[in-house]
Amino acid sequence: MSDPIDRLLDAAESGKSIIKNRDILHFTYIPNTIQHRNSEQEQVTQSLLPILKHSRPSNLLVYGKPGTGKTLVVKKVLNKIQERVEKSKFPIKLIYANSKEETTLYGLLVSFGRQLGMNDKELPGTGLAISEVFKRILNNIDESKINAIFVIDEIDYLAQLVSKTGKDILYQLTRANERLKQGSLTLVGISNDLTFKEKLDPRVISSLGEEEVVFTNYNVEQIKKILEERIDEAFIPNSVEDPALNLCAALAGGEHGDARRAIDLIRVAGEIAERQQSEKVSQDHVREASLKIEENKEETSLKSYPLHEKLVILAIMKAGGSSTGEIYSSYKGLCKIVGRDELTQRRITQMLSEIELSGIISGRLIHQGIHGRTKKYKLTISSEMIKKTFKDDLTLQDII
Structure with a gap:
C-alpha cells in the first residue's frame, strides 16, 4: 500500500489535475463578458x-x-x-x-x-x-x-x-x-x-x-450559464458531470440567486475531487463542498467577533434559549471568570441584535401577559462549532 503523502505528491508532480486555471474560480476574477448584466x-x-x-x-x-x-x-x-x-x-x-x-x-x-x-x-x-x-x-x-x-x-x-x-x-x-x-x-x-x-x-x-x-437576483438557468462559462475556462474538458453542474446551480439558485456561491461550490467540489483523485466532479463532491463551505463560513464569522461579542455568544450557549436578562446574567458571570469589566445591559441588548443579523443566533418575541414582552434567543449553530472555533483564544480557554 503506497504512502498517502507520496501518492498525493506524485499526483501533483505528474500534473494530474482537473482544474487548469484556479484564478477563474475566484470571486475577484473579472470575465471579459459578464453574463445577464x-x-x-x-x-x-x-x-x-x-x-x-x-x-x-x-x-x-x-x-x-x-x-x-x-x-x-x-x-x-x-x-x-x-x-x-x-x-x-x-x-x-x-x-x-x-x-x-x-x-x-x-x-x-x-x-x-x-x-x-x-x-x-x-x-x-x-x-x-x-x-x-x-x-x-x-x-x-x-x-x-x-x-x-x-x-x-x-x-x-x-x-x-x-x-x-x-x-x-x-x-x-x-x-x-x-x-x-x-x-x-x-x-x-x-x-x-x-x-x-x-x-x-x-x-x-x-x-x-x-x-x-x-441588481436583481439571478435565476437557476442564468446561474447555470455562468457556471458553464467558468467551467469551460477553468476545468479540463469533460471533467464536470452534468448532474454536478445542475446541483450547483440549483443550490445557489435556491438561495436568492447567488452566482458567487455557485462558483465557490464548483471550485471546492473540484478541489475535493482532485484530492480523491477522481477524474470527474460528481454530485457527491458538490454535496460535500456545500457542507464544507457552510462550516467555514460560520467559523470565519465567529472568529471575527471582538471579545465581548464572543462572551455574549458563550453566554447564550451556557444559558440555552434564554431571555435578554438571563443572557446578561450569564455574560456577567463569564466576565468575572476572564477578569474583564462587563458592559451595560443596554449595550449587550444592542449586541444581541447585531449578532442576530449575522444569523448565528435567532431571537423571537415572547408575550408574558401583564409582564409585557421579552425576547428569547437561541443559537442556530452547534455548541461544538463554537467550542472548536474559540478553543485557541487564550482568554476564553477557562470557560469553554
Whole structure:
C-alpha cells in the first residue's frame, strides 16, 4: 500500500489535475463578458460617464443581494474608464475599499489615503482624530487637483460603524465637494442590504443616492450559464458531470440567486475531487463542498467577533434559549471568570441584535401577559462549532 503523502505528491508532480486555471474560480476574477448584466453595466457606465467629459459624476448607490454581480460590474466599468483615463491629461483617481474588511473608520480612511499616494508621514496609520484624517485626504485631493471616485463596497458595514461611533463620515463624504476648491470627490456605494438607506440620516440619503442601480437576483438557468462559462475556462474538458453542474446551480439558485456561491461550490467540489483523485466532479463532491463551505463560513464569522461579542455568544450557549436578562446574567458571570469589566445591559441588548443579523443566533418575541414582552434567543449553530472555533483564544480557554 503506497504512502498517502507520496501518492498525493506524485499526483501533483505528474500534473494530474482537473482544474487548469484556479484564478477563474475566484470571486475577484473579472470575465471579459459578464453574463445577464448588460442593462446594469450600461446604467453604471452612464452614471460615471461625466468623469470622461471632465466633470464630476453624481454619487451612485448600487444595490443587490450577495452574488448578483454588483462588485464585478462596478470594477469592470472602473477598469475600462482607467484604461481611457491613462491617455487623458485629466487627473482621475479610482479608489476601491471594502468596509467589511476595514474594521474601523480610521482604517477605511487610511486605505483611501494610501491609494491617493499619501505616505505614513502625511497620513499616519494611527493617532489622529477622524476629522483630521478626513481633512488631510481632502487637502491632498485639493492640492493635487484630483477628481477622485471612492468606491465603498459593502457600504452597509460602514453605516454600522458610523452608528457605533457616532462619527458620521458618510455625511462628510457626501458633502466633501463643498469643501473642495479644486478637484472633486464622487462616492459609489455598493450594498447587499436593500433596506440600507432606511438606516441612514435623511441628510445623507438625499446626497448619497443621487443615482441608483438595483441588481436583481439571478435565476437557476442564468446561474447555470455562468457556471458553464467558468467551467469551460477553468476545468479540463469533460471533467464536470452534468448532474454536478445542475446541483450547483440549483443550490445557489435556491438561495436568492447567488452566482458567487455557485462558483465557490464548483471550485471546492473540484478541489475535493482532485484530492480523491477522481477524474470527474460528481454530485457527491458538490454535496460535500456545500457542507464544507457552510462550516467555514460560520467559523470565519465567529472568529471575527471582538471579545465581548464572543462572551455574549458563550453566554447564550451556557444559558440555552434564554431571555435578554438571563443572557446578561450569564455574560456577567463569564466576565468575572476572564477578569474583564462587563458592559451595560443596554449595550449587550444592542449586541444581541447585531449578532442576530449575522444569523448565528435567532431571537423571537415572547408575550408574558401583564409582564409585557421579552425576547428569547437561541443559537442556530452547534455548541461544538463554537467550542472548536474559540478553543485557541487564550482568554476564553477557562470557560469553554
